[in-house]
Amino acid sequence: MNPLIPLFVVTPLAATFLIMIVGRFVKEFNKYYTSLTLLFLVVMSFWCLIHTGGNVFVYKVGGWQPVNKIPIGIYMVLDGFSAIVVCIINLIGFLVTIYSISYIKRYTSENYFYALFCLMIAGMNGVVLSGDLFNIFVFLEISVISAYSLVAFGVEKNELEASFKYQVLGSIASFLILFGIGFIYWKTKTLNIADIKAAFSTGYDKSFYIFTQLLILCGFGLKAAIIPFHAWLPDAHSSAPSPISAMLSGVFIKAVGIYVIIRLFFNMFVITESMAILITTLGTLSMVIGVFLAIGQWDIKRLLAYHSISQMGYVILSVGIGMILVSRGVRQEVAALAIAGGIFHLINHAAFKGLLFLNAGAIEYTIGTRNLKEMGGLAKSMPATSATSFVASMSISGIPPFNGFFSKLIIIIAAIMARFYLLAALAVIVSIITLASFLKFQRYAFYDKSEKNKIQKAKEVPYPMIFSMIVLSIICLLLSLLVLPVVRDAVLTPAIDILMDPLKYSSQIIGL
């Protein structure tokens, strides 16, 4: 088990360099090799998910054993929570690669695309599997720098402007994170997350603690586009090529933003009530404001991007409720339920938002526009796209047989049981507005027949694109199974345990 962990980083890195060298001489090498690599990673990540269970696996890079129980090397950690996120990253990455085989043909320099894509995957895997603060920063930089360049892949005016905005805000976030790491090092003289937890639990100064938490929250909040820091997200996600939008929206903001926030606030800091309330407020604001900003949009990808902010709000809100209860030390079972809802929604969002962006890309690929007003009647000519996008729309707005319903239901039930009635009501209202917004999308794109001229031209997209969309929509349906107790115990419960039990993570790592 242990020796497998670095492969998650090394395999895509090796793929990058091979593509850069061999891809110059062998045509078509890039796409097949990338798909093979990602397929291998998917198989391996699911194997890890099944075999992890409640364990915490530690890999000591370089083989440096701890001295006096203080870790001196870099640790890679695989536990229930990171196994889930690794699965999401590689699965969506694999489907997006298949999709881009036909989509990216219209761009020049495909080698660079696949190389940067592999680097992005490697960076995200590295962030998720790392147990060391500075290592998180380094791999974060790998993944964001490749994301900056991939956003500007079309090198037109809009792409470059979006990439510039993203780079400026992303750099500020990086420096805030670096300053926060420096602060933590100043106090604790160590960089290992578990060791920092141990150092903090002996006592800390309150103002120092709040300042550090704010720096870290602002930094990773900028990466995750929580509402006061959301300015870059709609531009970047709508300007990027569609497979990259699916990747950024479906996986990227979770892996480098939400995942790290959850991991650090549960497993590194001692949760304080004020910070928990702040996080819940930010989540609520994202949820509400994001959906209101989405209503007026006529550009499909912009609309989907704003919905990403709103749906991430659900995740943060529900995790925040869990944090409030944990910090008060009461009603732990409700806190567990809230966190379970959050993680469940995180998984679901990866599936349906990825699918929706792929649908948007398919529409753009066929008729060459992203404006909803210029579409109409595509349901006849593009049956597969229409059907899959129907599944995704119903899923994101929380209609019963689909996965989004169950996660939203869990979040709302948890909010009610925690006696946050206002938040529960807001969650319901936002869900209804989301439904309205996606009914608009469905009607204007697929069913409105006022404009006949576009319909004749439209053809169904090539088979690789259809394949990824159909697989993702099946995954959307299958994810509902996570609500069954058997599946939930196998997948979600280990993740919740590692977050809820304050000492499990650190004691397992330092003790090993």
Add this chain to the structure above:
Amino acid sequence: MELAISVILGFMILGALYSIHAKDLLSAVITCGIVGYGCVLCFLLLKAPDLAIVQIVVESINLIIMVAVVLDSSREESYSKLDRQGYVSAITVFVLMAVLLYFFTVSARSLDVLGKSTLRMAGPYIEGAAAKTGSANLVTGVVFDFRGYDTMGEAVVLVTAVLGVLTILRLKGKK
């Protein structure tokens, strides 16, 4: 020691302020060098020769790249009065800066002062590290052996940046 670094830092702050407000872009870029080379002096005073060497060459390359971009463009900044949005953002920034500075001073009070640092994770990097890694330069030992994984990540960051630059500077994006 502390005084010398404070004086250099003061000059760096002045240089930064001038560089931000300079009207000619070329002089702004060159003045930014004050901050970078000031950093080099501080690193030397802080007994970090490795950093000083890397910083001095990286800063030079940085300046060359920036000058290459600024040359043969309209160097004059079209400096105009702040508009309403500008005033709003300036006031926000000043409030934000004041709050952050206050928090910083309050929270820094409980931490170690300059020169009184203790070692926890870095202790084993010094004691007997030369025997463990075989390297006389402890920083190289840390960079390539204890934290070699980080360094691999850093090399990959450079590769990523190169790929990004090549991607962005393609003349045509779509066929």
Add this chain to the structure above:
Amino acid sequence: MKGMTIIVKKTTQLIAGMIFMYGIYVIAHGHLTPGGGFAGGVIIAGAFILVTLAFGSDFFKLLKKEMGTTIVESLATIIVVLIGSAGFLFGTNVFFNNFLPKGIVGNLVSAGTLPLYNIFVGMEVAASIFIIFLSLIIFKEESPK
């Protein structure tokens, strides 16, 4: 980009080689004295940049494709990864293990894999920085104003 005057060219001819040698010295003694792969790599890149600035970018005859440097850089990085993985294979199943004998502290050939890392990271850094500079210059010439 055109080159500069004959004075600059002659001076560059004298200096660039020395800068290059100094970069190699910094890399080779990275585990003994301050400096190392990064510093030395950037210094070597600086020597190349100096030559490019003095003689003009067509000196390198790489206007259309920066093929050479990309391959050097990719190969150097892949070798770093391979040395890391060699630790994985030869050592006790640990990634980034320093698996070569350590030697005597202070000797030029000592410290196991560290000099190798220094050399390859130096190559990689030099190639990357030079390619960044070169592509900026080439873009400035080729793109329409």
Add this chain to the structure above:
Amino acid sequence: MITYVLCFILFLVGMYGVITMRNLVKIAISLSIMEFSTFLFFALLGYIDGGVAPIVNPADPNKIYVDPLPQALVLTAIVIGLATTALLMAVIIRLYRKYGTFDIREIKNLRG
């Protein structure tokens, strides 16, 4: 103490520049100022009174060395900073060729 505060002031000056300036190159300069202040902060963390540079001399083993770990971190961060700056400058020169200006107020296709 005063050095740390000055270092943070340098960081804030950079942040002020990023938020208020309306010129692409000025924004890049401000970002590098933030970057340098962060490096300096790390180097300050590692200093120990009476310490010498962390290079072992086998002849003279008993010395106090400054903390090598922050120096290693800054070494990594400097190169990362160079990479981000290079990418940012590439985007800036590209934007300049498209719009013919560095002024951010005239580069506003995307809004809302």
